[in-house]
Amino acid sequence: xxxxxxxxxxxxxxxxxxxxxxxxxxxxxxxxxxxxxxxxxxxxxxxxxxxxxxxxxxxxxxxxxxxxxxxxxxxxxxxxxxxxxxxxxxxxxxxxxxxxxxxxxxxxxxxxxxxxxxxxxxxxxxxxxxxxxxxxxxxxxxxxxxxxxxxxxxxxxxxxxxxxxxxxxxxxxxxxxxxxxxxxxxxxxxxxxxxxxxxxxxxxxxxxxxxxxxxxxxxxxxxxxxxxxxxxxxxxxxxxxxxxxxxxxxxxxxxxxxxxxxxxxxxxxxxxxxxxxxxxxxxxxxxxx
Amino acid sequence: xxxxxxxxxxxxxxxxxxxxxxxxxxxxxxxxxxxxxxxxxxxxxxxxxxxxxxxxxxxxxxxxxxxxxxxxxxxxxxxxxxxxxxxxxxxxxxxxxxxxxxxxxxxxxxxxxxxxxxxxxxxxxxxxxxxxxxxxxxxxxxxxxxxxxxxxxxxxxxxxxxxxxxxxxxxxxxxxxxxxxxxxxxxxxxxxxxxxxxxxxxxxxxxxxxxxxxxxxxxxxxxxxxxxxxxxxxxxxxxxxxxxxxxxxxxxxxxxxxxxxxxxxxxxxxxxxxxxxxxxxxxxxxxxx
Amino acid sequence: xxxxxxxxxxxxxxxxxxxxxxxxxxxxxxxxxxxxxxxxxxxxxxxxxxxxxxxxxxxxxxxxxxxxxxxxxxxxxxxxxxxxxxxxxxxxxxxxxxxxxxxxxxxxxxxxxxxxxxxxxxxxxxxxxxxxxxxxxxxxxxxxxxxxxxxxxxxxxxxxxxxxxxxxxxxxxxxxxxxxxxxxxxxxxxxxxxxxxxxxxxxxxxxxxxxxxxxxxxxxxxxxxxxxxxxxxxxxxxxxxxxxxxxxxxxxxxxxxxxxxxxxxxxxxxxxxxxxxxxxxxxxxxxxx
Numbered sequence: 001x002x003x004x005x006x007x008x009x010x011x012x013x014x015x016x017x018x019x020x021x022x023x024x025x026x027x028x029x030x031x032x033x034x035x036x037x038x039x040x041x042x043x044x045x046x047x048x049x050x051x052x053x054x055x056x057x058x059x060x061x062x063x064x065x066x067x068x069x070x071x072x073x074x075x076x077x078x079x080x081x082x083x084x085x086x087x088x089x090x091x092x093x094x095x096x097x098x099x100x101x102x103x104x105x106x107x108x109x110x111x112x113x114x115x116x117x118x119x120x121x122x123x124x125x126x127x128x129x130x131x132x133x134x135x136x137x138x139x140x141x142x143x144x145x146x147x148x149x150x151x152x153x154x155x156x157x158x159x160x161x162x163x164x165x166x167x168x169x170x171x172x173x174x175x176x177x178x179x180x181x182x183x184x185x186x187x188x189x190x191x192x193x194x195x196x197x198x199x200x201x202x203x204x205x206x207x208x209x210x211x212x213x214x215x216x217x218x219x220x221x222x223x224x225x226x227x228x229x230x231x232x233x234x235x236x237x238x239x240x241x242x243x244x245x246x247x248x249x250x251x252x253x254x255x256x257x258x259x260x261x262x263x264x265x266x267x268x269x270x271x272x273x274x275x276x277x278x279x280x281x282x283x284x285x286x287x288x289x
Numbered sequence: 290x291x292x293x294x295x296x297x298x299x300x301x302x303x304x305x306x307x308x309x310x311x312x313x314x315x316x317x318x319x320x321x322x323x324x325x326x327x328x329x330x331x332x333x334x335x336x337x338x339x340x341x342x343x344x345x346x347x348x349x350x351x352x353x354x355x356x357x358x359x360x361x362x363x364x365x366x367x368x369x370x371x372x373x374x375x376x377x378x379x380x381x382x383x384x385x386x387x388x389x390x391x392x393x394x395x396x397x398x399x400x401x402x403x404x405x406x407x408x409x410x411x412x413x414x415x416x417x418x419x420x421x422x423x424x425x426x427x428x429x430x431x432x433x434x435x436x437x438x439x440x441x442x443x444x445x446x447x448x449x450x451x452x453x454x455x456x457x458x459x460x461x462x463x464x465x466x467x468x469x470x471x472x473x474x475x476x477x478x479x480x481x482x483x484x485x486x487x488x489x490x491x492x493x494x495x496x497x498x499x500x501x502x503x504x505x506x507x508x509x510x511x512x513x514x515x516x517x518x519x520x521x522x523x524x525x526x527x528x529x530x531x532x533x534x535x536x537x538x539x540x541x542x543x544x545x546x547x548x549x550x551x552x553x554x555x556x557x558x559x560x561x562x563x564x565x566x567x568x569x570x571x572x573x574x575x576x577x578x
Numbered sequence: 579x580x581x582x583x584x585x586x587x588x589x590x591x592x593x594x595x596x597x598x599x600x601x602x603x604x605x606x607x608x609x610x611x612x613x614x615x616x617x618x619x620x621x622x623x624x625x626x627x628x629x630x631x632x633x634x635x636x637x638x639x640x641x642x643x644x645x646x647x648x649x650x651x652x653x654x655x656x657x658x659x660x661x662x663x664x665x666x667x668x669x670x671x672x673x674x675x676x677x678x679x680x681x682x683x684x685x686x687x688x689x690x691x692x693x694x695x696x697x698x699x700x701x702x703x704x705x706x707x708x709x710x711x712x713x714x715x716x717x718x719x720x721x722x723x724x725x726x727x728x729x730x731x732x733x734x735x736x737x738x739x740x741x742x743x744x745x746x747x748x749x750x751x752x753x754x755x756x757x758x759x760x761x762x763x764x765x766x767x768x769x770x771x772x773x774x775x776x777x778x779x780x781x782x783x784x785x786x787x788x789x790x791x792x793x794x795x796x797x798x799x800x801x802x803x804x805x806x807x808x809x810x811x812x813x814x815x816x817x818x819x820x821x822x823x824x825x826x827x828x829x830x831x832x833x834x835x836x837x838x839x840x841x842x843x844x845x846x847x848x849x850x851x852x853x854x855x856x857x858x859x860x861x862x863x864x865x866x867x
Contacts, residue, residue, distance in 0.1 A: 075655030077364030366653030
């Protein structure tokens with residue numbers, strides 16, 4: 001793999017790319033996209049009017065949930081990341097502009113599709129770096145704790161999604177019948193696979209350098225998410241292969257047979273989130289204003 | 290500020306007041322008032338009959354919730370405070386007397402208004418000291434983590450209120466539609482403002498000594514809570530200024546316009562706790578016996 | 579006590595028994611019985627088909643919940659135990675065999691009553707050792723924290739039961755009206771009493787050596803659980819004495835008067851778990867396949 005890259009003269013680029021600082025440009029994009037998704041959540045605009053403190057806390061969970069969860073998983077203070085005052089202030093400014101900017105100007109700018117696509121791509125750069133950092137951090141604490149590495153990388157990549165039940169509870173919403181583990185969205189699944197890959201790399205079972213893996217995984221994530229955002233799609237490029245693997249290993253019904261399965265169990269309540277398309281959520285957010 | 294106090298010869302008094310030990314008199318008042326509020330909660334008397342362990346755990350959360358939360362926030366053991374056996378035994382004795390004393394004698398004594406007013410005032414002395422200690426403790430761990438200082442001071446002041454959803458869950462009650470962040474009560478709000486003040490003082494942005502701030506904030510809290518308890522009121526002295534600030538900064542509807550807002554959204558489910566006045570809750574607690 | 583054992587020549591046996599390694603035989607039995615109980619839970623088979631990750635996580639909570647909770651209680655990383663890769667792999671293999679083995683062969687073997695009784699007995703050996711280790715561990719961290727010792731021993735013995743609400747939430751089930759503290763099952767109660775005994779022993783208030791206490795408590799637990807499992811019973815040998823103690827200390831209604839109490843409050847919702855007998859749950863698990 002590294003040889004191929006050497007031929008393409010990409011090794012140095014990968015090295016430089018993996019050393020590039022994330023603050024403030026990439027982090028800013030991460031905060032904007034994250035808080036944009038918070039604004040799409042039904043009821044979040046009303047909460048921002050009635051209780052700014054709850055709204056700010058939710059925004060912080062959306063921006064820093066991955067750090068909070070990873071710190072909890074490794075037994076550190078969940079507030080550890082909040083010592084970076086500049087990051088918190090930047091995220092707070094984004095929160096204020098998205099929720100309270102006069103005429104909703106800022107929201108309209110960043111939710112404008114071409115702008116949003118760029119921001120989404122930048123966000124995936126941060127996500128990949130977080131997964132790699134999470135795995136590395138866990139490796140530092142537990143040299144042979146491969147399962148711990150996967151879990152910490154996973155929570156670093158998934159962030160607030162893994163605690164969505166409790167984030168919703170903060171806004172007075174409670175939907176116990178579903179959660180991100182039961183119904184994994186594409187970013188959560190990709191974070192899991194990414195965490196496994198980075199753990200294999202850290203354990204030297206994957207014949208590729210970390211910077212190369214970061215570059216490839218970033219390209220994959222950014223492309224996938226940009227395409228999915230442009231198409232307002234919630235499908236996943238893994239569906240086909242996952243369907244077959246799960247069928248063979250766990251006896252899950254095949255994706256093709258899904259309809260029959262649904263006919264047999266028509267009252268499955270675990271679809272609410274996925275059935276809400278991005279567009280529908282946006283319309284709701286607009287109506288709520 | 291300190292000059293004014295020097296003229297009034299209050300500096301030494303503030304110094305002595307801020308050094309005064311809290312155990313056992315003030316802590317005892319804190320435990321009594323806290324467990325009294327637990328007994329006011331609907332269903333808590335029934336739980337104390339059916340499951341003394343659950344009732345004792347709730348009582349411990351009411352008495353030591355602030356320490357538990359602050360320890361969690363700073364990454365320490367949540368049981369850390371439970372090494373102080375004498376404090377736990379004192380709180381357990383208060384719990385036993387309030388819930389199981391023959392003829393309900395102890396409860397009747399401490400719930401007698403004049404006694405209760407003294408206890409409430411003493412409780413606020415402890416609360417202020419906790420906020421100051423929390424901010425100081427966080428400052429020790431994170432020298433420039435101003436946001437961490439505010440959060441730790443806030444949870445030290447608010448205590449069990451911030452985890453009321455989970456405390457209720459322990460008693461088999463689940464009210465996800467509201468929580469203390471969405472509908473802040475007066476002590477929670479005051480704790481937040483107090484934590485901000487003490488953080489400003491710790492960062493030397495407030496030209497006042499810590500002992501003076503403790504004295505002034507204690508006086509404010511004790512007066513407010515005593516007046517509110519005497520009047521069975523749940524209003525807050527901050528309402529007017531908050532209403533204007535929130536209107537300007539966050540576009541919240543003004544307090545005067547609240548009625549129109551409610552007419553527009555008459556099915557708001559987020560009022561349950563505030564609509565239950567102190568008196569109503571007390572009557573319920575009596576009926577349950 | 580130790581003299582009696584010396585006469586019976588049991589001291590050496592107790593010593594050897596308390597030194598015996600738990601991995602892999604006893605731990606294997608623990609994992610099998612724990613995941614068997616997970617499979618009895620209504621809906622868990624369906625979850626294993628739809629979301630293997632959620633099912634695996636639940637299985638890990640069933641097997642290692644006691645370590646996770648104890649680590650949280652002592653302020654360590656909740657993932658600390660996951661550094662033991664061989665334990666995790668063994669538990670994962672058991673999970674896979676119980677849920678996905680062709681023809682359900684493995685499940686049928688281990689759920690066959692004589693086999694299950696042996697496994698249940700072995701599981702109680704592990705439980706007792708966990709309680710003793712938990713108390714010892716807490717004693718190491720807090721020399722005079724007797725309450726901490728009891729709590730840590732208790733969570734080490736009870737394990738996933740104490741977080742059953744959140745384990746169920748992972749599977750999309752939410753039953754807030756009951757929890758393990760409100761309605762303690764026999765193992766949870768026995769763990770509490772065991773934790774108190776081991777704490778008294780650690781504090782030298784109980785004139786018995788630790789190895790002897792481990793032997794006696796193991797015999798008591800194994801016998802009780804085997805008898806209860808054989809009889810499909812959920813009663814507890816403590817009922818009579820508990821009923822009197824609770825009546826005297828906490829004014830709880832006597833067990834004999836329970837029927838009157840239920841007649842007075844016929845809509846008590848807090849019985850769901852206990853009313854589901856072992857057999858009934860097993861039938862449901864079978865139907866779900």
